[in-house]
Amino acid sequence: MIRTVYLEKDEVVILDQTRLPLEVAYARLDTPEKVAQAIKLLMVRGAPLIGVTAAFGLAMAVDKFTGSKEELVPYFKKVKELLASTRPTAVNLFWALNRMEEVFNSSLDEDLKQIKDKLKQTAEEMYAEDIKINQAIGENGSKLLLRDSRIMTICNAGALATCGFGTALGVIRAGFAENKVRKVWACETRPVLQGSRLTVWELMQDGIPVTLITDNMAGYVMSRGEVDAVIVGADRIAANGDTANKIGTYSLAVLARHHNIPFYVAAPLSTIDFSIESGRQIPIEERDKDEVRKIRDVYITVPEADVFNPAFDVTPAELINGIITEKGIISPPYKENLKILKGK
């Protein structure tokens, strides 16, 4: 299993995903500022993984803190706010930081060492839980697959977006192990190329047949009858099932519906944000214009060209055939069924 993040002594160690697929390189981050920068630069990315990485960053910062317990309270708040300011869309980031804050607040009557140990332990628990949750998502999702399925996906919702197993790619991994996956169509996922750089690399590491296509080929491949299902990840799911995911996901959902191909979202229950009614309220991150203007620092347009660079879009619930979670597969109507499942 790929190790995407871990805490070693007083550093957060991450697999630097900006170097993949040509280099497998780890970055050692010894301050919370460096962890925040790594999340912003997508050196580490993917909704569940940035949550766990931020938790490790917070635990590391507190572990290195040398002041008094009274001084620790404002410091903890400052570091939590720094990490929360990195990316706005993935709800897992805020869920993970809030869980760390709950542990911190409930430990304040203990001594400093106990507080530090509890925070490190909580981040490690999140890491281990993520793997188990993803494996359950994989098992549940695999039940949906017919034998020899050809599955299309976008971005990377795999081991590289999580703590090692994956959500959408977790379903594909589990299905492949049961001989249910003939091939994967990986959309390259402009502009950051998570599909061509990360998903292709990750699936080839596991010997899972994968074919790379550019994003604008998706409709044609579907029209040729070569796709049996589309499975994607999620960064935030609203209470009504509207789902924010990598830019281009909404287009795949429209195309899939046009071609009567089932479209599934695979995500842990922690991705569901019951505080928002619909996808209209999901904050969509807009990223640096040069991400679109350049590839590997080479301009592919006029350097002064204006650019719109939303990192995510929102797929309306009515285009989603099912949401695959660790507790089962949720079908429409999502508003009611999501609440029932969360309550389970």
Ligand SMILES: CSC[C@H]1O[C@H](OP(=O)(O)O)[C@H](O)[C@@H]1O
């Ligand atoms: C398993 S959720 C991964 C999710 O996050 C990705 O976005 P980014 O690469 O910008 O972090 C993409 O939306 C994936 O579906």
